[in-house]
Amino acid sequence: MTRPEILPLGPDGVLVRFADALSEPANRAALAFRAMVDASALEGVSETATSLTSTLVRFRPDQVRRTVIEEALFRIAESREWSDVPLPEGRTLWHIPALFEGPEAPDLEAVSREIGRDPETAISELTAAPLRVLALGFAPGQPYLGFLPEHWNIPRRTEITPEVPRGAVVVAVRQVIPFANPAPTGWWQVGRTAFRCHDPELDPAIPLKPGDELRFQAVSREEFSRLSGAMHGGAEPEAIG
Amino acid sequence: MTLRIERIGPAVSIQDAGRPGGMGLGLSRSGAADRQGYIAACALAGAPLGAAAMEMAGFGGRFRVEAPTRIALAGARMRASLDGAPIAWNATNIASAGSVLDIGAAEDGVYGYLLPGGGLDTPEELGGRGFHRIAGLGRPLKEGDRLSVLPDPAPDAPPLILPTPAPETGPTRVMPGPQTALFDTDTRERFEATVFTRSAKANRQGVRLDQDGAPFTAGAQLQRVSDFISEGDIQMTGDGTPYVLLADCQTMGGYPRIGTVLPVDLNRIAQALPGQEFRFRFVSTEEAEALWMADEHLLARLRKKLNPLVRDPRMMSDLLDYELIGKPLAD
Numbered sequence: 048m049t050r051p052e053i054l055p056l057g058p059d060g061v062l063v064r065f066a067d068a069l070s071e072p073a074n075r076a077a078l079a080f081r082a083m084v085d086a087s088a089l090e091g092v093s094e095t096a097t098s099l100t101s102t103l104v105r106f107r108p109d110q111v112r113r114t115v116i117e118e119a120l121f122r123i124a125e126s127r128e129w130s131d132v133p134l135p136e137g138r139t140l141w142h143i144p145a146l147f148e149g150p151e152a153p154d155l156e157a158v159s160r161e162i163g164r165d166p167e168t169a170i171s172e173l174t175a176a177p178l179r180v181l182a183l184g185f186a187p188g189q190p191y192l193g194f195l196p197e198h199w200n201i202p203r204r205t206e207i208t209p210e211v212p213r214g215a216v217v218v219a220v221r222q223v224i225p226f227a228n229p230a231p232t233g234w235w236q237v238g239r240t241a242f243r244c245h246d247p248e249l250d251p252a253i254p255l256k257p258g259d260e261l262r263f264q265a266v267s268r269e270e271f272s273r274l275s276g277a278m279h280g281g282a283e284p285e286a287i288g
Numbered sequence: 289m290t291l292r293i294e295r296i297g298p299a300v301s302i303q304d305a306g307r308p309g310g311m312g313l314g315l316s317r318s319g320a321a322d323r324q325g326y327i328a329a330c331a332l333a334g335a336p337l338g339a340a341a342m343e344m345a346g347f348g349g350r351f352r353v354e355a356p357t358r359i360a361l362a363g364a365r366m367r368a369s370l371d372g373a374p375i376a377w378n379a380t381n382i383a384s385a386g387s388v389l390d391i392g393a394a395e396d397g398v399y400g401y402l403l404p405g406g407g408l409d410t411p412e413e414l415g416g417r418g419f420h421r422i423a424g425l426g427r428p429l430k431e432g433d434r435l436s437v438l439p440d441p442a443p444d445a446p447p448l449i450l451p452t453p454a455p456e457t458g459p460t461r462v463m464p465g466p467q468t469a470l471f472d473t474d475t476r477e478r479f480e481a482t483v484f485t486r487s488a489k490a491n492r493q494g495v496r497l498d499q500d501g502a503p504f505t506a507g508a509q510l511q512r513v514s515d516f517i518s519e520g521d522i523q524m525t526g527d528g529t530p531y532v533l534l535a536d537c538q539t540m541g542g543y544p545r546i547g548t549v550l551p552v553d554l555n556r557i558a559q560a561l562p563g564q565e566f567r568f569r570f571v572s573t574e575e576a577e578a579l580w581m582a583d584e585h586l587l588a589r590l591r592k593k594l595n596p597l598v599r600d601p602r603m604m605s606d607l608l609d610y611e612l613i614g615k616p617l618a619d
Contacts, residue, residue: 057551058463068513093308095312096539097312099540108577108580109580185422185538186538227314229424244314245424247414257312
């Protein structure tokens with residue numbers, strides 16, 4: 048992988064971008080870069096974060112100059128090869144129950160046609176896929192999960208669904224998102240989970256971290272109803288080191 | 289002490305300095321749409337940065353004050369009266385127990401701020417009290433709500449006023465961002481040469497800008513991966529229509545952004561009325577950095593500009609409207 052680009056994002060932000068297009072190595076590099084920035088405890092840095100392929104470093108322009116931050120980030124970028132960095136430590140594998148049928152899966156038939164599989168195969172591929180939290184974004188705790196197999200590289204819908212419910216499991220472009228809140232979307236809804244991306248009753252209120260792994264488990268309607276009140280919507284965390 | 293909402297406009301919510309530090313969790317900072325206007329309300333109230341205010345978009349409401357308190361009003365000027373008597377804007381006013389505060393239509397902008405006592409005392413969620421629609425936090429205020437108010441930090445302070453800043457007339461300043469280079473030189477020059485008008489389509493997430501020329505499209509924009517958004521980013525949607533993103537923007541987006549409006553100028557966009565004209569001018573990152581100001585510094589600067597409220601000429605003209613003093617006789 049080539050060196051990342053170091054770019055301005057607002058007067059108090061620097062974006063370190065590893066790729067213009069989504070790729071697994073670029074996502075891993077962004078996570079590792081953020082960890083190195085955090086470990087170096089640069090003076091004047093107020094916040095760090097990762098998106099799908101970038102690391103954001105926010106700073107206080109009244110405490111440190113942009114050129115100083117950019118120079119420090121350049122040195123970190125030069126300090127290693129980024130194509131083979133390991134994933135962060137202390138990750139969790141989440142087993143997340145979801146219902147993939149009936150009114151909770153309004154686009155399952157259409158998605159099955161798009162990927163050239165029958166609905167049963169689509170569900171088994173979706174639940175077999177080893178998914179990873181690539182980034183949290185759009186709404187608090189809401190994960191962008193990747194990657195589904197190559198034939199799931201389907202475009203977003205041409206029409207926006209005015210609102211999908213909290214917990215809607217939507218797919219597009221080899222990714223899956225369980226929605227944190229009711230929201231409009233151009234993605235395809237193929238299921239629903241009782242897992243809450245942001246649960247104010249829990250500590251931490253946001254359970255997922257970038258780098259965490261995730262598997263969906265297909266459950267019956269009865270099981271889904273029963274899990275609606277359960278902690279984490281019945282999802283089980285498992286430490287994977 | 290509580291404030292009871294007897295009547296309310298359609299877009300009134302609690303707002304504060306937002307929830308910074310949550311980009312990695314998918315939480316944009318949000319907070320007041322006109323940050324300077326909100327900080328002016330904090331300065332007037334003597335409240336700390338982060339105190340919760342009422343943000344009123346377009347129209348306020350009728351509020352019953354249940355115990356004596358000072359009330360700071362700032363941001364877009366709105367028609368305001370206390371028990372029927374007109375009161376000053378960009379000022380603190382003293383409300384007695386049982387008095388009724390009426391805030392009407394905005395006259396020179398969109399977002400007005402009302403900060404009673406030491407701020408509204410509603411429960412915090414994820415480190416803030418503000419309504420953040422896309423994050424699913426809070427809700428718009430509604431008729432019948434009773435809001436607790438924190439004790440007034442200086443209940444015996446005299447009423448204060450802030451000088452109203454002169455309206456800015458020059459081009460709105462924009463700095464380059466991570467996608468600016470996707471727009472070719474001609475498009476960027478045309479962007480600076482174009483007169484945009486503020487569309488009627490606007491909310492706390494963003495303001496659409498209209499113009500008569502060709503759309504502002506970037507090369508290969510549909511294949512690009514979503515990436516971080518900054519408040520103030522000027523996003524070009526699929527058909528090349530610009531939207532300036534405001535406080536409630538999402539954390540990531542896939543549309544290309546031609547640049548970022550400097551925070552010091554962003555309130556001009558937030559407070560613009562439909563039809564208002566804008567031009568943009570690119571400045572360097574160095575200039576943008578030099579114009580950045582910490583909220584704490586702005587608050588300290590505004591506190592130094594506070595004056596005792598003696599007699600407000602605008603109030604005099606309102607008094608004429610109310611015929612409390614004699615108007616010239618017509619013949």
